[in-house]
Amino acid sequence: MTNKQQYVERKKYKKEQIYDAIAKRIREICDLTDSVTSAECLKNTLLRMGYEIICTNDISRYNDRYELIPKFDKTYQIKVPFVSREKENMLLARALCEIQTGIHNDMECKIIARRLLMPKQEFLDQIKKNEDVSGRVNLTNIARHFCVDESVVSSLGVDLNLLSIF
Template structure:
C-alpha cells in the first residue's frame, strides 16, 4: 500500500510538472517537445525493440531516440523515457510501471473495462487500448497489475 501511495504521488507530480490536465494523453511526444526535449526516430533500431536511447546534452536538454513504431507503442515508450528523465530511475521495469499508471489511470481504466465488457465477461482490449492511445500489451499489463486480467 505504501508503494502505491508513492507511485500515485509521482504520477501527480509529473502531471503537474507537464501541465497534463486530461486523464487521457493522446501525444506524449508533443508534451516532451513542449518541455524542450528532442525526439528522433532511428532506422537502425529494430521496430520490435521495446527500448529507447537517451542522450544528455548540455543543460537540461535530453535527446530521445526511438525506433519507428505504431503511435500507440510510441506513446508508451516515450512515457517510459519521461520517467527515466524526471526521476533518474534506470530500472526500466519501474519506468514501464509508472508509464502505464500515467497513460492508463485506474479510475478511467475501470470505467473502460465496464464499458467494454460483454455479457460473456469478455473484455475488448482493442477498444480500451484505442481509448487510451496505447498498445494492447500495455492495457493487458495494467489489467494484471490491478488484478482484473488474471486469466490472460
C-alpha cells in the same frame, strides 16, 4: 492467509500506491491534464519542456528501447526506433518517467508509464464500459482509447488485479 502472505500483499499495495502517486505527480508537473494522453500530446509536452525527439530508421518488431542522450543545457535528446504509434507513445512515456524521476530500472519505468498513460479511474471506467455480460473485457477498444498497445492494457489490468491471464 498466512502472516507472510499478508505482509507481501500489504507491501505490494503500498508499492502500487507509490506508483500511482508518482504518475499523478508527473502529470501535474508536465501539465498533462488531458484525460487521454495521446502520442501527439506527449510529444508536444516533451518538446515544450525543451527535449528533442529523434525518430530513427531502425525497424524492429522487438525494439522496445529508447535512448536518452544528455545535452549541455540539462535536457535530453530522446531517440526512439521506428515503431507503431502506440509503442512510440509508451516509449515516450517511459522516457518521461525516467527523466522526471531519475528511476533507471526499466521495469519500474514501465509500471509508472502505464499509469501515466492510463489514469486509474479512467482505466476502471473503460474496463466497465468494455466488459460484456460474460465478464470478458475488450482490450482492443481500451487500447485504442488510450493510444497504447493491448499488452500495455493487459499489464495494467493484471497489476491492478482487474484482469487475469490464463
